[in-house]
Amino acid sequence: MSALRSWMNNRWMIPAVSGLLIITALVILQVSRIDTVGNIVMVAAAVVADTRIVMNAARALRAKFIGIDLLVSVAAIGAVIIGQYWEAAAVTFLFAIGHALETATLNKTRSALAALVAVAPDVAIVLRDGEQVDVSAGAVIMGETVLVKNGAKVPVDGEVTGGTGALDEASITGESMPVEKMIGDRVFAGTVSRSGFLQVRATGVGADTTLARIIHRVEDAQGAKAKTQVFMDRFSAWYTPAIMILALVVGVLTGDVVLALTLLVIGCPGALVISIPVSMVAGIGRAAKDGILIKGGEFLETSARITVVAVDKTGTLTMGRPRVTDVIVLDRSMTREQVLTWAGRAEAGSEHPLARAILDAAVSEGFSVTGLPESTEPVPGKGIAVNTAGRRILIGNLALLTQYGISHTAAAARVADELAQAGRTPMIVAVDYTVAGVVGVADEVRPDAAQMVTNLHAAGVKRVIMLTGDAPLVANAIGSITGADEIRGSLLPEDKLNVVTALQAEGHIVAMVGDGVNDAPALATANIGVAMGAAGSAVAVETADIALMGDNLLKLPEAISLARRTVNNMRQNITIAVVTVSLLLLGVLLGGMTMSIGMLVHEASVLIVIINAMRLLRRHGRDTSVIPADSMAFATLSSTVMSSAEHKPSD
Incomplete structure (x- = not known):
């Protein structure tokens, strides 16, 4: 019973039944001398295919919208009334099969969203009271420890608290190479473990994960309309009623009802209406796959x-991670260790973005920079003045030294200029009104x-x-x-x-x-x-x-690049739609264009538009995750910079 119900709800059920009835009617009309039975079966084929179309048209009318379904419904019903049973059946059958094909291919353009939903994890292994417990991913509590084994999906956003491993983060960042993870690193729900074993403290669960936000964002983006699409929607709102009025006028003036009904079918703007949204959905979907x-x-x-x-x-x-690259001593009475230590002690009370780099460098070399200065005076645009351990420390630029009346700054100015030209940020260090040295900081x-x-x-x-x-x-x-x-x-x-x-x-x-x-x-x-x-x-x-x-x-x-290709794809689709309708109208004017042929060409144009948009789903060009060796510019720069050895002062 469930199989029958599933088949009845299948998108191909109506075209299949209608097509079978059309074949039966054609056979009857060929072998029987009485056309009545064959015509009844042909009308039945039209009714089967047209019922859902009429229902869709009625719903649209209730919403005060005149759409393509109404044009096809009027044309099919009119054809039956005037005895054009084959035309009625053929038009509705072709429209039904076209609709099924459109649905199938449109689903392909939304494949990126479907893929994102598919990677959403279902289960999680959490540690509760020292035991491993299987729970649904949405049941994980913030702060709980989640275990991620080799081959498993990460069920939460979190921070690694134990173990090491490699995660495939393609579903989040679009990168194809697995990323090594260790203690302190962040992980994201929906990524997949390719090796190792991780213990993860949950910081985001359920709808609060990065993956959930991405899915929500892509849903909204694929439903949002571009300006061109808004214009096209307004155009179709006027175009469709205009086609109905044109068909009515032609029918009245010529007395040719078949011609009027043919105009209704040929004037369907299906490819035009779908030309923009299908490209947008495909383009945004491709982008989401690439992170x-x-x-x-x-x-x-x-x-x-x-x-x-x-x-x-x-x-x-x-x-975004500055580091100390140079410590240049200018005072013969001081050592490199002393210059970096005094700089670190001064920066301990600073909020400057480069302060952390100096502190980290001092600590990593084992120098003592514990505690805070007795006083710290920021000098906007120049540096800071600090009192610490009974010494007066200045750290900043030449303008800071000038403000505090420090002389003999020629060597410091020369070194600072050399560092700046090499891409370093120079920070001059003065201790008790004597220039001690210059610290160079660079962000790679x-x-x-x-x-x-x-x-x-x-x-x-x-x-x-x-x-x-x-x-x-x-x-x-x-x-x-x-x-x-x-x-x-x-x-x-x-x-x-x-x-x-x-x-x-x-x-x-x-x-x-x-x-x-x-x-x-x-x-x-x-x-x-x-x-x-x-x-x-x-x-x-x-x-x-x-x-x-x-x-x-x-x-x-x-x-x-993807945005440009998507817009070009939209223009191609609009051109296909407009050219198709123009050729069909020309065919009507020249004669010989029937309703069934018009519907066949119309549905073919719709499919061409969708297939053209689906080209956007293919990855374009080379893999951007591979960095050319010749772009490793920082290594080249490093070879041109002065070493951190002590420089003798030169006056």
Whole structure:
């Protein structure tokens, strides 16, 4: 019984029954001298195929919408009334089989969402009272320890508290290579263990996981409409009634009811209506598979027109993890250890982004920097002045030394200039009004930064601009490595906003890539705001126009390229739809175009449009997870920089 019910609900049931009745009617009409029985069976075939179409048309009318179903229903019923039984059966049968094919192929375009839902884990193994307990993934309690064995799906978002292993994170970031995980690393629900054994403390469960947010985001994005689609919906709302009026006028003027009904069938805008949403769904789905979340059709359409990409340096073009690269001693009475120790003690009370790098360097070398300074005085734009252990410590730039009346700074200025030209941020250290040395700090340039700029140009972006708060010398050094077209240094957050608005005033469509904190004003103002490494940020997933789930910079040009291909695909589909309708109307005017042939061509055009859109689901070009060896620019830079050996002062 269940098998019969399943078959009755199958999308192919109505076309199959209608087709069988049509074949039966044709056989009867061939072998019998009486046409009545054959005609009755033919009408039955039309009724079977047309019943659901009429019901859909009635529902649309109740919603005050005149759609394609109404055109087909009127044409089929009219054909039966005037005795065109074969035309009525053929039109409804072809429409029914076309609808089944459309449903099947449209489901393919939503395959990315289906794949995301499929990777959602069902069960979890948790430790409760020292025992391993199998529970549903949604029943895991925040803070519980979850065990992830080799081959199992990670059921929660969490932090590794024990063990090591490799996880396939393709469902989240789109990267194909497994990622090694160890204590302290983050893991995401839906990823798959390829080796090892992990103990994970749950920090996100159920609907609060990254995977759940991605699924929700893709659902919303695939349902959102682009501006072109909104226009097309308005157009079809006028077009369909216009076709009905045209058919009525033609029927009245010519007295040819068959011609009027043929116009109804031929004028169906099916391919035109579906041309845009099917491309959007396929494009957004392909992006989701590659770890790129696009907020909706409007943003995908805008991304295809991007002419300028503005990129924040820290955490985007660079790794966002500054480290000490040089400790240069300028006072003969001091050692390298003393310079770094005094710098570390001074920075212990600082909120500066580079303070952590100096503290980490001092601690890693075993130097004592415990405790806080007695007083810390930040000097905006210059550095800090600190009293600690009975000594007065200054750490900052030359302007800070000048403000506090320190002389003999020529050597410090020379070294600071050399470091800045090499891409380091120099921090001059003075102890008791004597220049002790200079500490160089650098944030490693991402190995794929230069390739990203090249790929952006290949994707059609005219200018790539690097924005940073670093001094011009440091900014120029980093910018030259990446190959950015323009470099803007010494920028405050409001300055970055001004750069974006100025570019927009010039007529550019601007994408801004940043970390979403100090770049928030520029990100919000840009035509497209892009967040990198969004897998660990619920806010970025929900709010960014484009969220790159991983830290792979090459996903940005990939997203823009996909957007352009999607918009081109939409234009191709619109062209196919318009040309098809035009040729059909020409066929009617020249004569010889029947309702059944018109419906066959119409359904063929719909399928061509869908199949064309499905091309977007294929991966395009080479795998962006592979970084060319020649883009490892930081290694090249490192070889040009002075060593951290002690330099003798030179006056």
